[in-house]
Amino acid sequence: MAAASIAYVGGQLQYGVNFCKGQSFRQADWVPGLTVNGCLQRELSWSYGVSKFLQIHRCKFSQSPASGNWKSFRTLTTSACLRDGSTKCFDFAVIGSGIAGLRYALEVAKQGTVAVITKAEPHESNTNYAQGGVSAVLCPSDSVESHMQDTIVAGAYLCDEETVKVVCTEGPDRIRELIAMGASFDHGEDGNLHLAREGGHSHHRIVHAADMTGREIERALLEAVVNDPNIVVFKHHFAIDLLTSQDGSETVCHGVDALNTETQEVVRFISKVTLLASGGAGHIYPSTTNPLVATGDGMAMAHRAQAVISNMEFVQFHPTALADEGLPIKPKKARENAFLITEAVRGDGGILYNLSMERFMPLYDERAELAPRDVVARSIDDQLKKRNEKYVLLDISHKPREKILSHFPNIANECLRHGLDITRQPIPVVPAAHYMCGGVRAGLQGETNVRGLYVAGEVACTGLHGANRLASNSLLEALVFARRAVQPSIDHMKGSSSDLSASNMWTRPVVPKSLGTDVTNKILRATKEVRKELQSVMWKYVGIVRSTTRLQAAEQKLGELEAKWETYLFEHGWQRTMVALDACELRNLFCCAKLVVSSALARHESRGLHYTTDFPHLEESKRLPTVIFPSAHMMSTWSSRQLHQQSMY
Numbered sequence: 001m002a003a004a005s006i007a008y009v010g011g012q013l014q015y016g017v018n019f020c021k022g023q024s025f026r027q028a029d030w031v032p033g034l035t036v037n038g039c040l041q042r043e044l045s046w047s048y049g050v051s052k053f054l055q056i057h058r059c060k061f062s063q064s065p066a067s068g069n070w071k072s073f074r075t076l077t078t079s080a081c082l083r084d085g086s087t088k089c090f091d092f093a094v095i096g097s098g099i100a101g102l103r104y105a106l107e108v109a110k111q112g113t114v115a116v117i118t119k120a121e122p123h124e125s126n127t128n129y130a131q132g133g134v135s136a137v138l139c140p141s142d143s144v145e146s147h148m149q150d151t152i153v154a155g156a157y158l159c160d161e162e163t164v165k166v167v168c169t170e171g172p173d174r175i176r177e178l179i180a181m182g183a184s185f186d187h188g189e190d191g192n193l194h195l196a197r198e199g200g201h202s203h204h205r206i207v208h209a210a211d212m213t214g215r216e217i218e219r220a221l222l223e224a225v226v227n228d229p230n231i232v233v234f235k236h237h238f239a240i241d242l243l244t245s246q247d248g249s250e251t252v253c254h255g256v257d258a259l260n261t262e263t264q265e266v267v268r269f270i271s272k273v274t275l276l277a278s279g280g281a282g283h284i285y286p287s288t289t290n291p292l293v294a295t296g297d298g299m300a301m302a303h304r305a306q307a308v309i310s311n312m313e314f315v316q317f318h319p320t321a322l323a324d325e326g327l328p329i330k331p332k333k334a335r336e337n338a339f340l341i342t343e344a345v346r347g348d349g350g351i352l353y354n355l356s357m358e359r360f361m362p363l364y365d366e367r368a369e370l371a372p373r374d375v376v377a378r379s380i381d382d383q384l385k386k387r388n389e390k391y392v393l394l395d396i397s398h399k400p401r402e403k404i405l406s407h408f409p410n411i412a413n414e415c416l417r418h419g420l421d422i423t424r425q426p427i428p429v430v431p432a433a434h435y436m437c438g439g440v441r442a443g444l445q446g447e448t449n450v451r452g453l454y455v456a457g458e459v460a461c462t463g464l465h466g467a468n469r470l471a472s473n474s475l476l477e478a479l480v481f482a483r484r485a486v487q488p489s490i491d492h493m494k495g496s497s498s499d500l501s502a503s504n505m506w507t508r509p510v511v512p513k514s515l516g517t518d519v520t521n522k523i524l525r526a527t528k529e530v531r532k533e534l535q536s537v538m539w540k541y542v543g544i545v546r547s548t549t550r551l552q553a554a555e556q557k558l559g560e561l562e563a564k565w566e567t568y569l570f571e572h573g574w575q576r577t578m579v580a581l582d583a584c585e586l587r588n589l590f591c592c593a594k595l596v597v598s599s600a601l602a603r604h605e606s607r608g609l610h611y612t613t614d615f616p617h618l619e620e621s622k623r624l625p626t627v628i629f630p631s632a633h634m635m636s637t638w639s640s641r642q643l644h645q646q647s648m649y
Helices: 046-056 099-108 144-154 161-180 213-226 297-304 343-347 373-387 401-407 409-417 473-484 486-494 500-505 517-541 548-571 581-602 643-648
Strands: 004-006 087-095 114-117 231-234 237-247 250-260 265-276 315-322 351-353 392-395 427-436 439-441 453-455 627-630
Touching (some): 087 486, 099 114, 099 473, 237 265, 237 581, 265 500, 297 439, 297 453, 351 373, 373 392, 401 409, 517 548, 548 581, 581 627
Parallel strands (some): 087 265
Antiparallel strands (some): 315 427, 351 392, 392 427
C-alpha cells in the first residue's frame, strides 16, 4: 500500500526496505552486533527494538506547515487554560475513557492538568463490555511463570518475552490498586477473591465481578475521575487528528483536534503529552462485540502522524457471540454490536455442539472447549461451513441452576428477554470480531516513535499478545501499561512548555455547514452505504480463514471503494479539511482495513489468528512481528493524510 513500507516480508525483517527517502533501515542500527536470520533472538527484545530503533532512525519526512519552528514557541509554561471555546490547553490529553485512559489520567493528574477526550458518554468503551475479568496470579498454587507460559503458548510464540514478564509480574499489584480504589470483585465462601478459569489458562486466575467485570472497573474509575479537580472530561468529542510537527528528523505530538458532536464545533487541544487509549477497530467487520465507538480512530490517527504500526493481521474473533438467529424470540431490530457470551462460560464447563447436538471441539484440539480463542473460532467456522449452518450451540445447562445464575446473571437476563433459559437450553453462538492484537507499536513504557505520544490498551501493540490474545489479558495489559506510561509522561511534561499562539500553526478543520442540509444528508447516506460495503468486503475476504487470492481481492476492492467514495464526496463540494462524525469514522475504517490487509498479505505462514490456506503451517523462520513504518511517499487518499496537511496536496 502507498501509505507505508512493510518490514516483514517473506518471513524476514527487511532491514533494507526504504521507509524514508534516501535512507534504509539497516540491521546494525536495530541491535548492534546481533545477527537475526529468521528466528527472533531472545536478546532482540520488543522494547529494546522499539526504543533503540526509534532513537536512531527518525525519518526526515516532508515538512508540515507546523514544522521546524516549534522550539521558538516553547516559551510560556501553562497549566490548564481554556483560552476560548475552540482552543484548550492542558498538561496531558487522554484520548479515550476506558480502563487505560482513566487509570492513566488519575495518576498523571497528581502532577498536572488532564483533559479526557471521549467520543460518546464516558462509560461507552470496550472496557464497559468486558464480561470475563482480569487475569492475574493471586493464588498460591499459581505462578508468574505459569501465566507467562500460557500467554506465550496462546500467542503462538510471537509474544515478546520481556513484555510478557513485566505484565504478568506487575498484574497482581494493579488488581490490588483497583480494589483499593473501590472496585468490587466476587469473593468465594472462604472470603478470598473468587478466581475463574478461562480458555488457554492452566490455573484459576480470573478476577471478576459476575459477568460484568468491565462495567464494575469502569464505574470505580469514573467515580474517581469525576471527583478529581485536575481532570476535565470532554464527552461527545471525537478525536480527528493528532497535531504534529517535525523537530529535525523527529515527529513531535502537540495535542489533538476534536469535533464536539453535540455542538458541531471543532475544538483544538494543545497538550505537552498525549495518551492514545482509544480502543480497537471491531467495526471494520459487520459483526463485532465492540461498541459503536470502536472504529479504529486511534490507530488511524497514529498512522497518519507517522507512528509505527505492528501486527495488524492478528484480528481476534471471539468464538461465542450470541447468534440472534437462533433465539426463540428474535430482537426487533439489528444490534449495534453483538452480545458477547464470555469465555468464562466454557471455563465453567460449557460444551459446544453443532445443531445435531454433536460435540465437536475434541475433534479439533485435545484441550476441547478450553483451547485458545483462535482454535475455537476456526473450529466453529469449519463446522458452520461444512454443515451450511448459521450458528452452533453452547450448553451450560448441566451445571447447577444457582451457580449459572450467580456467575452469569447478565447473560441469563439477556437470553431470557429473548425466550431462552440458559439453565435449561443451549445458547446459540457464532464468532464475531472482538479484539485487535496489533496496533501502534509501543515500548515497555508505552512510548511510541512520535515524541510526546504514548499508547495503552487495545490501540497499542506492546508485544504481549503476539499472534493471539490470551483470555482476560486485555484489561490486565491496559492497567499495566497505563501505569508504566505515567512516569515518562510526567518527565516529558516537566521538560516541555506550550504557547497557545502556536495553536494557529495548523489549518483548522471545518464542519460542512456551507454545503447545505440536502447535500450533507446525501453524503451521509452514501457514507453509511459505503461503510456497510467495506465491512462486507472485510468479512468475506479477510475473515477467520484467509487466502492470498482473497486478500488481494480485498486490497483491490477496498482501494476502488475508497476512491469511489472520495470522488463522490469531492464532487458534492466536500473539502479536504471538512469533518463530520460519519465521514471521519469511515476515513479511519478505511485506514485500518488497509493496514490489516497489507499486514496479512505480508505474512506467508499461518500463526495464531492469521490462518491462510496458501501457507497453512507455522514457519519458525517467519516468527517475527509485522512492522509497518511510515512512508515518505505522498499519500493520495483522504484517509491517509492528516487534515491539517491536506491543503498541501
